[in-house]
Amino acid sequence: MQQLIAKFVDEVWYKDHFIGTWLMPLSFIFRDVTRFRRWLYKKGYKSVDKLPVPVIVVGNITVGGTGKTPVVIYLVEQLIAAGYTPAVISRGYGGQSATWPARVNVDSDAAIIGDEPLLIAQQTGCPVAVGPVRADSARLLLENASIDVIISDDGLQHYALYRDIEIVVIDGVRRFGNNFCLPSGPLREPQERIQEVDFVICNGGEAEENEILMQLEGGDAVNMQTQEHKPLAEFRDMQCHALAGIGNPQSFFDLLEKQGVVCQAHPFPDHYAFTEKDILFNAAEAVLMTEKDAVKCRSFSSAQHWYVPVKATVEGSFMEKLIALLKTK
Structure with a gap:
């Protein structure tokens, strides 16, 4: 709702x-x-x-x-x-x-x-x-x-x-x-x-x-369990889902698209209180999210979950x- x-x-x-x-x-x-x-x-x-x-x-x-x-x-x-x-x-x-x-x-x-x-x-x-x-x-x-x-x-x-x-x-x-x-x-x-x-x-x-x-720039993803860093380019051929609970979720999806990463997008309201059910996609090879969302999801994340840190220039x-x-x- x-x-x-x-x-x-x-x-x-x-x-x-x-x-x-x-x-x-x-x-x-x-x-x-x-x-x-x-x-x-x-x-x-x-x-x-x-x-x-x-x-x-x-x-x-x-x-x-x-x-x-x-x-x-x-x-x-x-x-x-x-x-x-x-x-x-x-x-x-x-x-x-x-x-x-x-x-x-x-x-x-x-x-x-x-x-x-x-x-x-x-x-x-x-x-x-x-x-x-x-x-x-x-x-x-x-x-x-x-x-x-x-x-x-x-x-x-x-x-x-x-x-x-x-x-x-x-x-x-x-x-x-x-x-x-x-x-x-x-x-x-x-x-x-x-x-x-x-x-x-x-x-x-x-x-x-x-x-x-x-401009907000981000070129890497960080695994929420292992802290492994991986260039976003490596996700281009994967079956990915992306979620964002920020003021303008589309801006995150656009950032991924500019890096050639095509994902099934899942927008959520700003400050959304995520549950494990919200971020679980069994068929996905990777689930990408914003770093702001990751701080709320870390405790119930798995190895399929990655966040994308961004820097302001x-x-x-x-x-x-x-x-x-x-x-x-």
């Missing part, structure tokens, strides 16, 4: 714009409520927490994934190379921790703290904490006095936390769908919000004016500009 609902919503927001127009009155209400809510924070009627170190928010204005997590990982790696000691905070979407905020370790349970924070911790080794109140998560991490910058994975609309730099990531292929706010479209805020952020990163497709192009002088701006904060 969850997959059917996700498919229907995707059709309405990104393909069949006619259905979305019937919900436009609700979208107008949602738009005005979001504007009013932000106005309350701007005018001081709602309190804003300011941390003792700069905060970089990596978010989006659409529902669903746009590639924020690879950008966060890229930022952590680049900031460490530049001499900073970053830490990451996140909502921990879908996490079931009994107490918040919660620290994330490389061996944490994705069901408890969320799939994306676990992936960030495993890939970067930097301090990560999750919780609904991001300022509380940050303070937990700031007990380590060496931390000098906080990166918020998502949270553009979490105005209770003061941010020094805002980065918006957009899906360069799907972009803003029908350009309507929820519920008739995918926008969390009106598209005009883009004009107020510091950087706009375009994930794939063609970057428009004032956007920074990012960002064009031009983005990091130079970001670090120059960070030094002014």
Whole structure:
């Protein structure tokens, strides 16, 4: 049922714009409520927490994934190379921790703290904490006095936390769908919000004016049981299945297709809670999935299961500009 609902919503927001127009009155209400809510924070009627170190928010204005997590990982790696000691905070979407905020370790349970924070911790080794109140998560991490910058994975609309730099990531292929706010479209805020952020990163497709192009690249697969690395080219003649529970599953299937790997595709909703039944294909020679999905499936995976790690590459002088701006904060 969850997959059917996700498919229907995707059709309405990104393909069949006619259905979305019937919900436009609700979208107008949602738009005005979001504007009013932000106005309350701007005018001081709602309190804003300011941390003792700069905060970089990596978010989006659409529902669903746009590639924020690879950008966060890229930022952590680049900031460490530049001499900073970053830490990451996140909502921990879908996490079931009994107490918040919660620290994330490389061996944490994705069901408890969320799939994306676990992936960030495993890939970067930097301090990560999750919780609904991001300022509380940050303070937990700031007990380590060496931390000098906080990166918020998502949270553009979490105005209770003061941010020094805002980065918006957009899906360069799907972009803003029908350009309507929820519920008739995918926008969390009106598209005009883009004009107020510091950087706009375009994930794939063609970057428009004032956007920074990012590409996600992956050429290998890693076996989930043996950790063997194998070029994707070696899967071209195999009977493969591919699954993806991310914001835009088609982007993963397209990545495989570009490598010449033809798979039977199985899209799932973002942050989907996989079970063994979901990933078991007896006739398959290989089952390929995203690394984000793999952190939730490792405990019931088999030798037929592989994940495809991806790396973000960002064009031009983005990091130079970001670090120059960070030094002014």
